[in-house]
Amino acid sequence: MLIKLTGHFQGHLPQLIAFDLDGTLVDSVPDIAAATDRMLVALGHPAAGEQRVRSWVGNGAGLLVKRALADSYDPAAVAAVSDAEFDPAMAAFREYYAEENGRLTRLYAGVSDVLNAFYDLGVPMAVITNKPKIFADPLLAELDIARYFELVLGGECLPQKKPHPMPLEQASRQFGVSSARSLMVGDSRNDVEAAKAAGWVSAALTYGYNHGEPVANSEPDWLLDDFRELIL
Known part of the structure; x- marks a missing residue:
């Protein structure tokens, strides 16, 4: 368990994991x-x-x-x-x-189990999404996963949103962690480009929303077909 994950951080757990929302945690x-x-x-x-x-x-x-x-x-x-x-x-x-919002949206398979595993390990977690925070917060609450995240940054929270690195840089500062020890988990080139620009490790899920192109084309550090691969 976690061997692949810690391999991206020289044998250590990340100091911070940030997740995109739509297409990563949920099919909205x-x-x-x-x-x-x-x-x-x-x-x-x-x-x-x-x-x-x-x-x-x-x-x-x-x-x-x-x-x-x-x-x-x-x-x-x-x-x-x-x-x-x-x-x-x-x-x-x-x-x-x-x-x-929330009527038909569902968590992807394994999301609750993975978030709970990282929570038990004491790894700080955040949501960094381009979705307006006014919609992100109630959706996280409706799906009963809001408790896992110490920070939720929506698309309107800062002057720039992904693929700009500003939201990730803000999260690093707020948690007081190293960029090189931070992981961005997303489903699109916006997430991968933001992570690269911020100096974070990037993990990209192949099942999400990426405007019809394979997210592998963005060359993330880690390509995942299933959310549960984060802990397996």
Whole structure:
């Protein structure tokens, strides 16, 4: 147990483990898609459906809403969305997602067992997500895992969010730990790039949300097919 994990830290446990939320700890797309489709229909657009929404998540709620309005992941199309379109859409999405949040979202297999194992070992844990904290906190509570995390940083908590290293650097400072002894566990290139820029070790799960490309392309330090591989 933990041999692979400690191997990334010269035989020691990490001083801090931070987890992404959507696509890493939880599959939240069913709720996000329901809120997105309600927003689109309310504004006179056709519903996008869960499959399309799944390809748009991962960079925060604001960018998700712009991609939905553009019906595209293409940066040029997204940039063309005007504030006049975006502002009421964002307000509607927040309203609908507050109602949907947690209804269909589920923990991935093994998450509770792994978090409990690290908790028993005394390893400090945090959530660093691009999801707004106003949605992240109640979701963690609803799924009964909030107690494991001493810090939850949402996408709006700091001037920059992942893939910028600022949230990880803030966590290192707040816990008083070494970057080289900190682990970022995520599912997308945003998590891997943030970890690299912050000097953290990165672990990437292959099952999450990464805009249709293999997360292995981002070259994480550790590639996982199953959350339970963190302790096996």
